[in-house]
Amino acid sequence: MTEAAAAQPLRCLVLSDGRRGIENQALGLAEACSRISELQICTQVIAHSKAIAALPPKGQLRLATFDLPECDIAIGCGRQAIAALLHLKRSRPDVFTVYVQDPRRAPTDFDLVIAPEHDSVSGENVIEMIGSPNRVTDTKIIGETLNFAQGLSKLPAPRAAFLIGGTSNTHKLDQEAHAAHLIAAQGLLKAGHSLLITTSRRTPEFAALAWRRLASDHDNIWLHDGEGPNPYFAFLGGAELILVTEDSTNMLTEACATGKPVFRLPMSGKAGKFQRLYDALEVRCGVGRYAGQVEGPDYEPLDETARVAELLSDQVKASDHGNA
Known part of the structure; x- marks a missing residue:
């Protein structure tokens, strides 16, 4: 990688079906990564026809058309993002693909899976966290x-x-x-x-x-x-x-x-x-x-998003993705 290329921020594509609660998980993770090292973040809503959206990811991958911008990292959340990430992984091997939530398929279909602890997803490329990523800072x-x-x-x-x-x-x-x-x-x-x-x-x-x-x-x-x-x-x-x-x-x-x-x-x-x-x-x-109480124990604010973003950023740096 040349010095000029090294100076360029990585491009991060956030994929979701557009629902705020879904998009915010992937976007919150991307924003947390951008606070570690500069990223160019763009979002894209996956909006298939109802017939294609109802298909499992394999069917979507076979029948849907994916018009996705150039990127170095792609972070997707929600069922509709799965086929798009699989498409990127197959068509652009240099893109580092991240799925947020339980993909209900082999985690190795992605470069990294970030899943809630309570979903009990396991694998060498799985990072578990309490709850889900968010945009709260x-x-x-x-x-x-x-x-x-x-x-x-x-x-x-x-x-x-x-x-x-x-x-x-x-x-x-x-x-x-x-x-x-x-x-x-x-x-x-x-x-x-x-x-x-x-x-x-x-x-x-x-x-x-x-x-x-x-x-x-x-x-x-x-x-x-x-x-x-x-x-x-x-x-x-x-x-x-x-x-x-x-x-x-x-x-x-x-x-x-x-x-x-x-x-x-x-x-x-x-x-x-x-x-x-x-x-x-x-x-x-x-x-x-809640049972009528108004006070609770002192605790450090929960910031699992920042912890997971650090681990994600380390993995991206250690890989060849985005560095071709």
Whole structure:
């Protein structure tokens, strides 16, 4: 590699299906790598037709057309990114391919797999982590908290953030679970807390409606239900404690990146493999089921994304990928 080539930052392509929770995992990892050594990051949404998107990766690889920019590293997350990474690995061997999550196929199909510990993925080229990569940094939280300072100033401290997910393949936000969430919110309101509440696209309409009614009855509630600029990072920065529905690996680990007290809000269904995540977060960050408490143990903010980015960067440097 010439000195001129060495001076050029590596090009990193982030691949996803465009869903924010999926893209943010791959993008957060890429951004963490760029804080170690300069990267040129670009994102691309894999948007096949419905018929092709429904196919397994092998079928997509056979039938889909992939128009991907030149890159040295490709980081993909989510099922739709798998075939694109396989295409790159076959057509451009110099590209270092990284898959985030459990690929449900041989990890050796990629140069590196970064998977949650609770998925129990094993292999010589697998790095396990607590939860999932994210984009949470002190700089981002401080910046977004300042951007939304006017809105936060209208809500007296102490403040509690409620991060509400919804029904998934493993969890269900039903009437029973929602009732427990409302009881927690009403208890904190009664104790003098302001509430910062955000719902998701997976939140059932009956629950979203109930949160809107609660917010309309109180001056010290800020509800974000998808309209307007997203204050999510400002909520993390402006709250003294954070309550998260236990369906969301992303939101649980993002909340723990703040170093603040974090508690789980119950969901219906069996925890299954997620119990391993809950146990890990309880040991590492003191995260337990919410039962009226407002304080938690001291812990260092969780920054698994930075740890994994260091390992990824070391592997890229040790390889010939991107150096041809």
